[in-house]
Amino acid sequence: MTTTDGSAARASLVAGARRIVVKVGSSSLTTAAGGIDPARVRRLVEVLAAVRGTGAEVVLVSSGAIAAGLAPLGLTTRPRGLAAQQAAASVGQGLLAHRYQEEFARHGIVTGQVLLTVDDVTRRVHYRNAHQTFAKLLELGVVPIVNENDTVATSEIRFGDNDRLAALVAHLVHADLLVLLSDVEGLYDGPPSREGSRLVPLVRSEEDLAAVTIGSAGSLGVGTGGMTTKVDAARIATGAGIDVVLTSADQAAAALSGVEVGTHFAATGKRRPTRLLWLAHATSGQGTLTLDAGAVRAVVERRASLLAAGITAVDGGFVAGDAVDLLGPDGALVARGLVNFDAEELPALLGRSTSELKVALGSAYEREVIHRDDLVLLER
Numbered sequence: 189m190t191t192t193d194g195s196a197a198r199a200s201l202v203a204g205a206r207r208i209v210v211k212v213g214s215s216s217l218t219t220a221a222g223g224i225d226p227a228r229v230r231r232l233v234e235v236l237a238a239v240r241g242t243g244a245e246v247v248l249v250s251s252g253a254i255a256a257g258l259a260p261l262g263l264t265t266r267p268r269g270l271a272a273q274q275a276a277a278s279v280g281q282g283l284l285a286h287r288y289q290e291e292f293a294r295h296g297i298v299t300g301q302v303l304l305t306v307d308d309v310t311r312r313v314h315y316r317n318a319h320q321t322f323a324k325l326l327e328l329g330v331v332p333i334v335n336e337n338d339t340v341a342t343s344e345i346r347f348g349d350n351d352r353l354a355a356l357v358a359h360l361v362h363a364d365l366l367v368l369l370s371d372v373e374g375l376y377d378g379p380p381s382r383e384g385s386r387l388v389p390l391v392r393s394e395e396d397l398a399a400v401t402i403g404s405a406g407s408l409g410v411g412t413g414g415m416t417t418k419v420d421a422a423r424i425a426t427g428a429g430i431d432v433v434l435t436s437a438d439q440a441a442a443a444l445s446g447v448e449v450g451t452h453f454a455a456t457g458k459r460r461p462t463r464l465l466w467l468a469h470a471t472s473g474q475g476t477l478t479l480d481a482g483a484v485r486a487v488v489e490r491r492a493s494l495l496a497a498g499i500t501a502v503d504g505g506f507v508a509g510d511a512v513d514l515l516g517p518d519g520a521l522v523a524r525g526l527v528n529f530d531a532e533e534l535p536a537l538l539g540r541s542t543s544e545l546k547v548a549l550g551s552a553y554e555r556e557v558i559h560r561d562d563l564v565l566l567e568r
């Protein structure tokens with residue numbers, strides 16, 4: 189469905205976007221049997237080069253490493269085990285980066301590879317480094333090509349899908365627009381294979397998603413997240429003030445020239461620090477801290493740092509810097525934060541004030557268990 193107002197709004201949204209993150213899924217670039225499809229990569233790069241020609245900056249988040257590595261390893265389907273997927277990604281990522289490098293070079297554009305782990309958008313120092321690297325690459329006119337660093341990520345610390353990674357990158361680089369390219373024309377109100385499913389052209393709020401049914405991922409067997417992670421990614425980005433357009437790779441040229449194709453998820457919220465954005469959307473922490481009622485009030489109502497005095501129980505094998513879930517006395521999840529102590533250090537500190545800890549154990553123990561800047565409240 190195209191509307192006169194909608195098409196004018198879309199045209200100005202895209203024309204006004206000076207920094208665009210484009211995410212392309214495995215299913216749009218590769219086949220399980222044949223690996224990378226050079227013609228598809230070429231078409232995508234032609235579109236992105238044209239966007240660059242308008243003066244906009246482009247960051248490409250590309251999946252496809254695992255799918256690209258299957259054929260050279262004699263595999264025809266995506267392996268189930270993490271180690272085998274990592275091996276395939278290790279083989280495929282080089283092939284993928286090389287393909288892009290050659291195609292962009294035809295347009296006189298230099299590419300740079302950026303492989304990210306969850307740590308890079310959560311830990312403060314890594315986050316700052318990643319931010320600076322992107323800023324410098326863009327300043328130099330380079331097109332950064334991003335993927336998850338699959339070969340070193342473990343199952344506990346994986347994004348697992350590039351849709352949410354793309355939303356976090358869009359926020360990290362302060363993009364104006366996130367374009368998610370898949371093998372379907374957009375979000376449908378039911379699985380596209382089901383007769384009668386209709387394209388949803390505009391999502392303004394959760395209410396517009398209420399009637400949408402999301403099915404499993406496509407039939408090609410190379411994509412991972414399916415539509416669920418794309419909608420999650422759209423929620424992350426729009427909640428952080430970034431508009432999202434979801435459409436098929438075949439419609440990339442139209443979408444990026446402002447034609448009203450696919451689904452537009454309209455920006456709803458304001459920007460938030462990216463590290464906390466990831467924390468809020470991480471599937472779970474590496475452990476839990478149970479808080480007494482006073483500590484819950486301090487953290488939730490006064491937005492204070494969490495001190496050892498208000499913690500009643502510790503669970504899990506986390507180390508300093510990990511994300512942990514904060515539970516109320518009733519076990520309800522209230523917040524998530526980056527902890528400043530290892531799990532094994534904490535039991536000796538519980539219920540004790542910071543001044544008491546300083547006297548007993550030294551000034552290193554005077555620090556908060558979770559600093560307020562490293563805390564995000566969870567509304568569930």
Ligand SMILES: Nc1ncnc2c1ncn2[C@@H]1O[C@H](COP(=O)(O)OP(=O)(O)O)[C@@H](O)[C@H]1O
Pocket residue numbers: 212213214215216369370371372374375376377378379380381400401402403404405406407410411412413414415
């Ligand atoms: N409501 C829906 N709207 C659109 N696509 C859907 C829906 N439910 C399930 N899907 C499926 O999600 C697939 C896209 O996910 P995926 O294969 O992971 O893509 P990618 O590799 O691009 O990340 C589509 O091929 C489609 O079959």
Ligand SMILES: N[C@@H](CCC(=O)OP(=O)(O)O)C(=O)O
Pocket residue numbers: 212213214215250251252253254255277335336338348349350351410411412413414
């Ligand atoms: N990092 C993985 C991609 C994971 C992923 O999200 O895939 P997809 O659902 O196709 O976007 C790879 O390069 O194979």
